[in-house]
């Protein structure tokens with residue numbers, strides 16, 4: 470891909486990575502009247518062929534164990550449902566909605582059922598509509614499930630299901646560009662700090678130019694640790710492979726399939742037109758090479774399909790129509806977002822570690838990061854608990870609802 474040269478030699482903000490997180494931040498900066506700085510977004514692959522953003526399953530949920538994650542998704546739902554209003558009543562921006570089939574968490578033992586009960590309390594307190602269901606209630610509402618081993622289910626059909634993340638992404642980029650945010654195709658390959666080691670002074674691009682920066686944002690997804698290393702910083706984020714299979718059922722279900730999280734960890738959801746989308750990963754789940762997107766057919770044959778056909782017997786007869794492997798930017802410390810400034814390199818801002826739920830977090834993350842860049846603090850939703858500092862202080866925030 471041909472490298473592009475930035476127009477300026479110095480920017481107030483340089484964002485490394487122009488996928489959904491980088492673009493959300495860029496757009497929210499462009500939308501803030503208090504921010505008057507120059508912004509450069511450097512994206513190494515403007516086709517986004519290998520980004521997490523283009524491998525996503527594009528769903529949102531309110532069912533988290535951490536209240537802050539529920540609040541973050543509530544903002545996502547509000548943003549998606551009111552996107553045109555948020556985007557200045559621009560009538561080119563399409564109206565969007567959420568396909569509310571809900572996530573159905575299934576527990577096959579009392580210990581996990583208790584986790585679902587505790588999570589429901591957190592969610593209800595935050596205003597979510599989570600309902601618990603016995604096996605009988607599940608069977609009554611969704612007769613296609615085999616519930617023989619099920620102790621409890623948890624589902625919420627308000628602001629939970631598929632949304633069109635790629636349209637939001639497209640419009641953030643488009644409008645940010647129209648408002649003067651500069652996107653270039655290039656790669657940040659190194660950073661230089663001041664003598665005290667407290668600030669990144671410049672980034673160097675693959676094409677050779679060195680560009681000065683006021684603040685630098687690490688929005689490089691599964692490459693977060695590589696980007697941080699350029700500033701001599703560590704961040705506990707690894708690329709972990711996640712597989713997706715889309716299949717057509719010979720006998721489609723008679724109603725929408727919630728995004729079902731089987732107790733085995735395999736998940737499957739409605740995909741429209743008699744097709745369904747399933748995902749999962751191997752029991753052995755190492756960090757992988759950034760270029761490794763090979764499929765694992767044995768995982769499908771020996772694990773995913775048998776689990777699906779046991780849970781939903783109608784899925785005995787299915788045909789795969791497409792499949793792909795993508796990378797989670799997996800936060801091995803506590804599976805939650807890593808945000809805010811570095812504790813010593815104060816103008817290095819993290820936007821990392823979303824561990825498979827970043828698409829729905831992108832509106833709140835971009836808004837919060839734009840506030841931090843503008844005011845030095847969060848002004849709407851306080852995301853301080855997710856700041857990088859908690860890693861230094863060894864204070865994990867464990868999100869129990871990870872898929």
Ligand SMILES: Cc1cc2nc3c(=O)[nH]c(=O)nc-3n(C[C@H](O)[C@H](O)[C@H](O)COP(=O)(O)OP(=O)(O)OC[C@H]3O[C@@H](n4cnc5c(N)ncnc54)[C@H](O)[C@@H]3O)c2cc1C
Nearest residue numbers: 486488490513521522526527528657690795826827828829
């Ligand atoms: C299979 C799968 C299913 C998922 N399902 C869901 C879901 O249903 N709901 C949900 O909320 N989330 C989901 N996610 C997670 C979600 O897709 C991600 O959290 C989100 O897309 C992360 O966006 P990002 O911008 O941080 O990272 P990415 O999309 O990976 O973007 C990072 C960008 O940085 C660029 N870059 C990296 N290094 C450099 C550099 N040095 N210089 C220039 N550019 C650089 C890359 O080219 C890339 O474009 C899923 C992820 C996967 C893989």
